[in-house]
Amino acid sequence: MRIPPGSTIGIIGGGQLGRMLAGAAAELGYKCHVLAPDADPPAADVAAHCTRADYADCDALGRFADAVDVATYEFENLPADALARLGAKLRPGVASLEIAQDRAVEKDFIERTGGRVARWARVDSDDDARAAEAALGLPLVLKGRRLGYDGKGQAWAREAGSAVAAWNAIGREPAVAEAGIAFEAEFSIILARAADGATAVWDVPLNLHAEGILRRSQLPAPALVEAQADEAIATATALAAALGHVGVLTVEFFACADGPIVNEIAPRVHNSGHWTIEGAVTSQFEQHIRAICGLPLGSTRRIAPAVTMDNLIGDDVLGWEKIAADPEAKLHLYGKGAPRPGRKMGHVTRLG
Structure with missing residues (x-):
């Protein structure tokens, strides 16, 4: 409609x-x-x-x-x-919400749909934490099943017998344990899907994090990421179709030596897609509006040979005047008032 x-x-x-x-x-x-x-x-x-x-x-x-x-x-x-x-x-419907809200449900769904995730186990007790350490080895990361973002609700077990302590550190909430993996880079597939099943995908950004928070997305991505992009796009497309998703869907990946591994799904527009506002013919935000309103999807073509998006976290935003004076910078401020540590206050994009 x-x-x-x-x-x-x-x-x-x-x-x-x-x-x-x-x-x-x-x-x-x-x-x-x-x-x-x-x-x-x-x-x-x-x-x-x-x-x-x-x-x-x-x-x-x-x-x-x-x-x-x-x-x-x-x-x-x-x-x-x-x-x-x-x-x-x-739009998207509640199915996309329900899958993305629970890390265990999400991982089950990804695997059923043919995607790959890090080896994992559910943790609901001390015995589960010990069993996960024995089965998955170390290092191991414990993540709360619900309400986690930007690295919150996570703790690492790196020493023998420390899985229970890691579970304690996240409040003994229902959790998943994930085996630590060796990866070369992090990237995301940002995909828009229309109600008729048509899809559009942007170029793939390399994502750089610090303290669990995205700090920079940049294009073009390195060769390893580009080499894994087609497989990752196929995985993201299959996930969106299985959900009957309408709108933008973001799937975060680790680029590993043997191919891409899904980190998590975000059933919405995403921080790693902010570069599309200036860097693509159609931004992720316009595309989402087009998809949910039944308009034709727009072109996702990148319009600059290189694009960098940097988040302004906490006191970073206090340098807004210097950024605004840079003729090559496009400043976005979110109107959030006083900065706080770890709070996303804005972002800046540079082309070329």
Whole structure:
């Protein structure tokens, strides 16, 4: 079903991804209505309407559903059962949410769909942690099954007998244990899928992290990543099809000597795709709007021989004046107020 310009798009979540989605929607002639519990969500600055309510408030969700023509979400830590009341208006649907919200469910799904993940095991007890260490070896990383992002909710076991301590460090919540893997690089496949199954994929960025947070995405990627791109794209395409996903889907990979291994799925626009705003004919944000509204997908062609996107984390943003004075830099600030350590305050993109 095509949602024509002039219609209202609901965005569940009020952060920077919602802000950039609303900006892209406005350029195509749509209005946006943000739903978020925050007092002053950044996305509300550029939206026509904002409902401030808890994501699990079914009455508020019902009113929100009545007020919009189509709805989407900007992050995945949301109550899927409550969002299900949006029905067919929600794109992507709750299936993509439910898979991405639980690392164990996600890994099962990836393997069933033919993708490869690091060797892993569920951990729900001290005995499970010990068994995982015995079966998978060391080093081993324990990750909470739900609500983790930017390296949060993770702890490493590197010494014999330390798996239980690692599980304690993440709060003894239901977890997965993953065998440490040797990888040469990290990269992501950013894919858009339309309701009719048509797909479009951007060039593959190399992703550089520090302390679990993405610091830089750059193109072109090194030769090893480029050599593994086709296999990774095939995996991401299969995952999107199995989900019946509509919109942008991001799959993060490790480039290993024997081929790409999936790290995790994000059923949405993604930090590693911010370079597409200036670096591609169609940004990931515009493409997501096109997909959920039933418009034809745009070209993903890269328009510069090289593109670098750097996140502004915490106090990095205090250098905004210097960045703004650089004629080769494109500065994006998210309107988040005071910086905090580890908080994504903006990003800067450079072409060429």
